[in-house]
Amino acid sequence: MLTEAHRQLLQALMGLGVVEAERARKLQRLACEAHRVPQEQLDTFIGTINMQLRPLSMEIRKGLAEEDGRPHYAVVNLAENGITQLASDYAENELELFKKTMDLILSSENGFASSTAILNLADQVKPKKMKKVEAEQLLQSLVQSKWLQEKEGEYTLSIRSILELEQYIFRHYPDMAHKCHFCHSLCIQSQICEDCGTAVHLHCLARYFRTQAEPRCPHCKQFWPHRVPGPVAHGPLQNHRLLRGQVVVPEVLQRWAEKVRNGRLALHGGDHREVPLDLLQQGAKTRRVLLSLGSEACKALLRDPFHCPWMTAIQSQKEDLEREGEPF
Template identity: 30%
Template sequence: MIYGKEHKMVLQAIMHEGALDEKRGKELISKLFGHENTAHVLNEINAKLQPLYMIVKCVNCEVTGQLYWVWASTVQDKIANFHPEFSQAQLTLLRTIYSEIVTSNNGHVSSTWCLNLCSTLNVKLSKANAEEFLYEMVNRNWLACKNGKYYMGVRSIVELLQYFKDTYQDNLQTCTLCKQVLFYGEKCDQCNTTTHVYCLENYAMNRGGLECPNCHYPISQHSQSGNNNNSSMDIDEINIEMNEVTQSSQRRSKRKHKD
């Protein structure tokens, strides 16, 4: 099929959301194209994006396992990029949260820790402003939230991966099964390897039980129930300009984990 307005509308929907969950993406493609061959449509879109050094990637939320379509650049560096609408204080808070998530042993930080962090920052940020900002980061999938804890969001995993590799290369872990970098997963008590929860559950379906893919040590059942933050969006409302997603560059030095 020739690349047409239907493809552009799918791309604009992904750009608008930053990370579009697969269920809504399938519904959109079914309505526009009359089929659910999402892989074919995404491949056609990516073929057009390739000369622009952009891509639509499919990535799972590490907390819920939900698959998202994320629009990102294929050229990344150690600079973490965000929209200029965010203040320096907000970005300082976010980078400190990133540092704690990456260097922690559990892949998450508590909401209480995040708000208390405001009083220790070099830049002024009220708890009310921080709470509103963190809600926005979850809504835009830069962070994920479950049971009062913040995890790495799918957009951060895709769009800032090179930044994390350059800044925290000694702290990053790799999933035992998919061999991709992971920030939150199930750790084996026997051999200390870590596996994405959704990778482990798919593995368990074929094995008949949860066990470490590396040493086969039994692993306790992990609950994956989570909250999705989906907003409604009609096809007729999709009209996004490229310059709306232009982001400014901000650099942050490596931080050490504090217990």
């Protein structure tokens, strides 16, 4: 039986399309408090909603975001053609451009399609060509409604698309769609073993390699030919067991964290909620504001310390400090 609290959560999830698990938990708590319903485990609570949804060919599905492995929930359509929700929200030619974007993403090596490549296809869509500016607006709208994710002018499928379109993609792209060796769900941003073709999510691989002495394929045990993905960039620093050869920046940051705790240093940035390091202690006395780190910058740093443009900024800050006689 659905209570009013179940209905309230369902409505909120449908409105949002996709939410992070943490936010879903908050929404559940609010709904339970508002309707004086005892709170239970979120997955149990959602299981009850799903029993009522499935006869309507819908389901709340849980999955991990590819970029950082965080759990999300999305309301998905189980209808046979699989692309129902998009088809009801977008015109035929817009849907076609989305499909062409999906072709580019799935046939790419890294799971991304450049905006230039997508916009170049705008005048090939049927039944009505799209102007570049219309295609740009469409991309924006797809990002806003969380079907696509944009990173530095490149587009990939977001967790909402992956949850909703997984079956569709496996059926329509049998040669290009890969299943992750560990979590068995569709993987778009993945690394693939050159010997046996095993595909793995970056975040699944990062977790696996943390327990291994050497980076080898989890299936055929050949040496892993790709750059080993960095630690998943969230949670306090002490929770990261860092990979060999990638400890430089986190070590530096740890020393900074020490100084912040002593009130000798403050880092500040745009969006602190997702800053992965436990650096921003409230009320710490500031001796020097070193560097402005937003959440994206922190993630980029932890993902790829050696190639991140922030590394240069950190290096120059470090040299400045050393010149002024403060050991780093």
